[in-house]
Amino acid sequence: MSTNAPQPAASLPDRIRSASRRPRTLGGTVPGTVSLAMGEPDGDTPAAIVGAALHALRAGRTRYAPITGSPDLRREIASRLSQAQGHRFDAANVVVTHGGSAGLAAAVLALVGPGDRVLIPEPTYSLYADHVAMAGAEAVWISTRPDGSLDLAGLADAAPGARMLVLCNPVNPTGMVFSKSDVEGLGTILRDHPDLHLLSDEAYSDIVFDDIAFTSALTLAPVLDRVVLVGTFSKSYAMTGWRIGYVCASADVAERINLVHRTINGTMNTFVQDAALEALRIPESDLRTRAAGYQRRRDLVMRHLGGLDAVSVVRPRGAFYAFPRIDSPLSSEELAQRCADAGVLVRAGSEFGPSGEGHLRLSFATDEASLEEGLRRFADAVKAL
Numbered sequence: 001m002s003t004n005a006p007q008p009a010a011s012l013p014d015r016i017r018s019a020s021r022r023p024r025t026l027g028g029t030v031p032g033t034v035s036l037a038m039g040e041p042d043g044d045t046p047a048a049i050v051g052a053a054l055h056a057l058r059a060g061r062t063r064y065a066p067i068t069g070s071p072d073l074r075r076e077i078a079s080r081l082s083q084a085q086g087h088r089f090d091a092a093n094v095v096v097t098h099g100g101s102a103g104l105a106a107a108v109l110a111l112v113g114p115g116d117r118v119l120i121p122e123p124t125y126s127l128y129a130d131h132v133a134m135a136g137a138e139a140v141w142i143s144t145r146p147d148g149s150l151d152l153a154g155l156a157d158a159a160p161g162a163r164m165l166v167l168c169n170p171v172n173p174t175g176m177v178f179s180k181s182d183v184e185g186l187g188t189i190l191r192d193h194p195d196l197h198l199l200s201d202e203a204y205s206d207i208v209f210d211d212i213a214f215t216s217a218l219t220l221a222p223v224l225d226r227v228v229l230v231g232t233f234s235k236s237y238a239m240t241g242w243r244i245g246y247v248c249a250s251a252d253v254a255e256r257i258n259l260v261h262r263t264i265n266g267t268m269n270t271f272v273q274d275a276a277l278e279a280l281r282i283p284e285s286d287l288r289t290r291a292a293g294y295q296r297r298r299d300l301v302m303r304h305l306g307g308l309d310a311v312s313v314v315r316p317r318g319a320f321y322a323f324p325r326i327d328s329p330l331s332s333e334e335l336a337q338r339c340a341d342a343g344v345l346v347r348a349g350s351e352f353g354p355s356g357e358g359h360l361r362l363s364f365a366t367d368e369a370s371l372e373e374g375l376r377r378f379a380d381a382v383k384a385l
């Protein structure tokens with residue numbers, strides 16, 4: 001038998017399975033445990049949004065929507081982004097997507113091809129590497145520095161020939177919010193490498209703490225034609241189950257992303273888009289109040305973790321996660337199992353990239369009583385190591 005026979009290409013599910021660091025099952029609860037594992041707001045979707053969806057359903061808004069998303073919603077998203085970022089965007093820059101997840105997938109598949117290199121600062125959200133695997137491309141992990149900031153020199157070294165850089169900002173799982181100079185540093189790298197795109201996942205941009213200013217990648221005016229922003233209604237408006245997000249990019253890139261997105265997803269839900277339009281009418285002050293609620297819980301988490309000798313943690317500045325490092329010879333999966341045995345569910349840090357090993361991710365998007373109880377159980381598990 002010839003040993004030179006071409007090997008069959010790995011199937012798409014096989015490629016994703018071998019690249020994926022994500023747990024096989026997401027969601028659900030285990031009776032008797034406290035879950036600090038999930039990545040979703042604990043509150044309900046605001047009543048005005050639910051009301052808008054009900055109204056739309058009753059008004060017969062149940063047919064196919066336009067293929068790039070509702071024109072009104074695209075215009076309103078563009079106008080919000082224009083106000084926030086000081087650059088003029090219009091509906092042609094916006095694609096409404098099936099959650100941020102489908103926006104990310106469509107952007108990677110539209111811009112990255114087989115064999116391309118994609119730079120991923122990590123620890124980071126685990127889904128990006130799965131999308132890169134789907135595209136048949138290679139994920140190149142670049143660890144962030146110990147204080148959570150970007151390793152701009154490492155990224156610049158790896159940039160020649162790379163096709164895309166995927167940034168999560170604020171960061172799931174560390175809660176890091178990258179500084180203006182870090183974001184501008186990425187702009188310089190893009191300027192120096194004209195084939196490189198920046199995919200900036202800003203799912204948590206409405207959840208930042210300590211009055212710090214959030215710098216969006218959409219401020220990178222000189223290289224904006226190669227910046228793709230992914231946003232979502234999931235986290236800001238407690239709409240994880242509604243499945244609606246968006247992409248903002250140059251009109252040409254948005255069109256390419258839309259082509260991929262519509263081929264996989266078809267059109268978006270008509271009445272969900274009406275509800276999303278209502279979400280955009282919610283005053284900024286309400287979003288700030290929600291963020292302040294997360295900040296109080298961040299402080300609670302820091303007080304609990306600060307009392308544990310074996311634990312070190314960088315103070316989260318956004319999103320709703322803490323990413324403590326545990327001083328232990330156990331792997332992060334084993335540590336997560338010890339926590340589960342103690343009655344608190346957390347996520348293994350290794351899920352979020354190679355430097356997540358030794359860490360655990362705790363979500364504080366849960367009510368304060370459950371959070372206190374979960375943190376007590378977490379402390380018991382750590383002290384018993």
Ligand SMILES: Cc1ncc(COP(=O)(O)O)c(C=O)c1O
Pocket residue numbers: 039098099100101102125168172201203231232233234240244245
């Ligand atoms: C960083 C980040 N981006 C995107 C998503 C996906 O959000 P969506 O519900 O909009 O698909 C998540 C969800 O956890 C996330 O943490």
